[in-house]
Amino acid sequence: MAFCIAVIGKDNAPLYLATSDMEQELQLQYHVHAALDVVEEKCLLGKGAPESKELYLGLLYSTENHKIYGFVTNSRVKFIVVIDSTNVALRENEVRAIFRNLQVLYTDAVCNPFYIPGESLTSKKFDRSVQKLMNGNA
Amino acid sequence: MSRQATRLDAKKVNSEFLTLTYGALVTQMLRDFENVEDVNKQLERIGYNMGMRLIEDFLARTSAPRCLEMRETADRIQQAFRIYLNIQPTISNWSAASDEFSLIFDSNPLTEFVELPADLTNLRYSAILSGCIRGALEMVQLEVQCWFVQDQLKGDNVTELRVKFVRRLEEVIPAGED
């Protein structure tokens, strides 16, 4: 369902990245990286307008093969999801649902007292759940 | 007051606040002590002290009469978990002599978010619970032993606490365990 799900820390260091397609891994990583600039822009622009205060940032940009969506938490952690742009069946509210689920998983991981915020998310539980989310059966 | 946070469930927030604060204490202790067994002891002792205070509140709240046998005691412990942690353990596995039973927890709010690191398998993360039971019962002149038989944190399906009656204490004010 999704090609790539990434969690990026406050300082733009990647905390977690999963891709479903190893062959495209490098390209997907590049997409995630490029998306961060768009996230920065979106967070700066349009202060005050009600729609801009949403945590869900919507479509950041798209390429021939991919659509890249973004989400930012109040703690300034970014979530990036890359999907197949040829998959027209995937609706926007499903993308929103992926982010909402991802946010719940991330918050739970942060609440594990043995996880040190800002470090890579190495939790197996987190990884298992994100993999499920990526395959569209969360 | 602004609108958003008020939608949050106050009970859930209370429970998470407790869970996270307890987690912060446990990890602090792991930094303070080299030996995990010392951390287990400290957590148990903290629970013991809390149990001694909570029983007063429990007796005042429920105006429960004195328990004459362990089966009644088990019911009261179950009730206390419902009042204070909003969970209801099942009572089971009574010994033939009715002096020993298990409390079975499907879920444990203290460990809701916890993933135990591989090198801490001997940490009794929830030792506060067994301490609490021991401290509370000691205030009503019951000496018990209390220990974990199963723990979901270590991969078991349920968390099981075993409680064993040791003896009835003389009617004196027990000294604090310091």
Next chain:
Amino acid sequence: MSEEIVFDCLHAEIVNYCLDNNKKHDLGILEYIGFTTGYRLIERLTREVPRFKDELETMKFICTDFWTLIYKKQVDNLRTNNNGMYVVQDKAFRFLTRISPGTQQLEHAPKFVAFTCGLVRGALSNLGINSTVTAEVQSIPACKFHIEVNRN
């Protein structure tokens, strides 16, 4: 409420633990336990909240919504000098209501407020605001928390 009693007992034990614990009579550890709790907790509590647009909005959230959720009462007064200094006043601060008022108790006050100083600092820190939080107790159970935003 029943859960609050459990928390109050745990808080009292944490205070004792941090101050008795052999060598170091250290309020810093107590503050740190609060910090890491606040840091994690705020991640959950702001899950459904729209993005904060600036420091003032964030501070308002912490001093009103967050405070009310944790301490079950609204703060009695919130003031700012509009230059990074915020003062929260609570006339009956939860962890001070159980100790008897009187000047001889005042010297013990710091240990009942350190956790909360850390809690607020941790919550703000995760929301991107670096601050110094101190508390001032002049007469139990009233308490003033001074939050100074470190801007740079």
